[in-house]
Amino acid sequence: MKRLGKHAIFYAALLGSWSLLAALKIWPPYLFPTPKGVMEALYAGFQDHSFWIAIVVSMRRVVIGYAISVVAGTVLGLGVASNEFLEETMGGLLVSLQSLPSICWWPLALLWFGLNQNAILFVVFMGSLLSVTMAMEDGRKQMPKIYAMAGRNLGAHGFRLFWYVLLPASLPFIVSGLKQGWAFAWRSLITAEMLYMSLGLGQVLMMGRELNDMSQVIAVMILIIAIGYVVDGLVFKTIERRLQHQWGLTSAT
């Protein structure tokens, strides 16, 4: 309750100063939109369904791209963690690749996949692949060895050992990496969508720019933040809370 109060005060102050600045009319409204203008843009966007369509298209893409990267990252991460040669060679490469913004893959993606949705998916995939891979690698190493031994002792081996023991045992150690991967996927998607007109939130944002409608630009930015926040709260916080309940961790990692 106290936290809620603090939040209310903070956001009221933020909104208040924004309204005040806009009311002073230092800058023209097309450069510095009012909160009211943004609200209207949001309302209009949902009213004519263009925001709904953009959200559905973007979510579909990010879910597909992220899902592929989770599967590939799991295989890659576990491979790196369990093979000394791969760990020494590819491990270093993965770390250095992290400094590369995933949008740098865009030109190659265009060349390989053509100017279509697959190019966007590829950028999303590359955006989260590294985080997921490194999370898996870390998780596999941090996971106490006792669980694998206990699983083998009780008759699990091969895929069943992986599925019933190694995966759940490493989940607390990989969930933060999975979350980070999600954030990267989401960012990469919006970036790619801004470069290529193909529906989606990124395009709606760029459309606002072309129409010189800064209210729409800010409205879409708010949507992008909100969706990131909701997914984090609904999906990852739920997983973390569940893990906390099962493992009895004092704080989710």
Added chain:
Amino acid sequence: MTPNVVPQPSFPDQRSLDHRSPARSGATRPKAILSPIRQRDVNGTPKVWLKNISLSYRVDNGTRLLALDNINLKVKPGEFLCIVGPSGCGKSTLLHLIAGLHQPSSGSLLVDDHKVGAPGTDRILIFQELGLFPWLKVGENVEFGMKMKGLSKAEREERVQYYLRLVHLSQFKDSYTHQLSGGMRQRVALARALATEPDVLLMDEPFAALDAQTRDLLHDELERIWAETGRTVIFVTHNVREAVRLGDRVAVLTFRPGRLKREYSVDLPRPRHLEDVTVAKSAREILDDLREEINKSLEEQYGLEAAR
């Protein structure tokens, strides 16, 4: 030497297991749904046979640490064997090896006269650290081994109930393991191991971290379960008195490298109690034998010359 404790450098002769009487029964003992496995002991084939087993670990700096040195040990079907030794002498290593989780550097492990080198559900180990799965509920933990064995859902349900009742944890079927006390977790591990119905139960210092009351209770439970089901138990401890309390036979391991120092046959009537004078007396004798090894381990750990 008292008549109770007989040093046995060689494999003991075929002693009958008739001295074994059921331990004090619990108030509500579940009716057995499973027929106890009466072990084949006709031709004297050992249940577990360690033949010239040595095992060395690769240590970080490239050298090798000899953990087990030429161990020769036969365990009879249905026998309760206790292994004692100072900490670090290779007790856990030995159990892991019998469980098939470690491979010997040389020598061979025979179970029912067959050479084995991999884990098998005929030998279940209760780890020193337990290794319960925190992401599974208590009931699901107990179910795990049976699920891996491919038992039907209905059969698994029935056995989970049976074994949870056996260790008095029926009400905790849907709890997570972190919600239980140490003694309860210990019992979950016991139920999980028993539920897979192994011929050989391997226990690694299972009661070391428990308070005295809980430990006494679990001693009784374990003795009863063993007497009822006729399983072979190999029980590792650093507590000699506990070994005498439980075992038909006590084997003493030396410290670094782990060798079999001596074996004692414990011919005290059951049920026994930890406080029994006879138990204490026998334990003291074994402890005298063990002291030298304990001192070696203390010196290693703390550099105590005073330990001498």
